[in-house]
Amino acid sequence: MAPPRNEESVRQVYGEIAPAYEVLFPSLHRYEDRVERFLEQVVTPGCRVLDVGCGTGLLTRTLEGSVEVVGLDLSPEMLELARKGRPSGTWHVHSYHQPVPQELGRFDVVLAIGCLDFCDDLRLVLNHLSAALEPSGRMLFTVLERRQGLDGHEMPRRQVQTAGPSVWVTFPSFEETASALTTAGLQPHSYTHAPGWVHLTEQRTMYFGWWDVGRR
Numbered sequence: 001m002a003p004p005r006n007e008e009s010v011r012q013v014y015g016e017i018a019p020a021y022e023v024l025f026p027s028l029h030r031y032e033d034r035v036e037r038f039l040e041q042v043v044t045p046g047c048r049v050l051d052v053g054c055g056t057g058l059l060t061r062t063l064e065g066s067v068e069v070v071g072l073d074l075s076p077e078m079l080e081l082a083r084k085g086r087p088s089g090t091w092h093v094h095s096y097h098q099p100v101p102q103e104l105g106r107f108d109v110v111l112a113i114g115c116l117d118f119c120d121d122l123r124l125v126l127n128h129l130s131a132a133l134e135p136s137g138r139m140l141f142t143v144l145e146r147r148q149g150l151d152g153h154e155m156p157r158r159q160v161q162t163a164g165p166s167v168w169v170t171f172p173s174f175e176e177t178a179s180a181l182t183t184a185g186l187q188p189h190s191y192t193h194a195p196g197w198v199h200l201t202e203q204r205t206m207y208f209g210w211w212d213v214g215r216r
Contacts, residue, residue, distance in 0.1 A: 028197055035140065047108040048107045049109045050104075051072070053096065054079070056081040069089040120170055126180050145207060154171075156172075160199070
């Protein structure tokens with residue numbers, strides 16, 4: 001499990017940048033419409049979508065009105081902006097290191113984009129998310145993937161300095177993520193290694209493993 005101090009640092013960092021987050025988003029992220037294409041493929045009228053590490057809710061804000069969106073995030077400040085952006089959504093302060101509350105039910109679609117980087121125990125977290133996914137559901141998640149020869153991605157864990165406290169991010173290998181999927185009872189529909197977020201102080205693009213998965 002991620003050290004509580006790291007999680008508190010993450011909460012503080014995102015709380016501080018919340019007012020400027022949507023302005024910064026285009027320069028912080030290089031998702032290249034991958035999330036939008038996934039949602040177009042899997043979201044149907046009336047389905048339930050869980051957005052883990054939802055931030056301001058940008059990824060699910062414009063989904064059709066009959067879609068039930070539930071967002072989880074560490075930062076109350078981020079969630080307040082998500083609530084304003086999609087008042088019909090349900091928004092909760094929650095750590096993905098803890099099980100998704102059973103009273104929230106199960107979901108047809110789960111997103112966990114750009115947030116599992118702060119997780120030290122990927123098996124634990126994927127077990128939690130798998131338990132929240134309907135048997136026929138789909139999940140898209142990302143991890144910063146460890147790869148030899150790729151600058152900034154060669155260590156299992158590294159410290160990132162922010163304008164506030166520093167935070168730790170983790171880099172599981174492809175094999176470690178695939179093993180965690182198996183343990184969680186998930187199987188991949190597709191995988192790609194592609195740009196994720198931008199490390200602004202180092203002017204470096206950080207690369208994600210993008211995993212589209214479902215229940216076995």
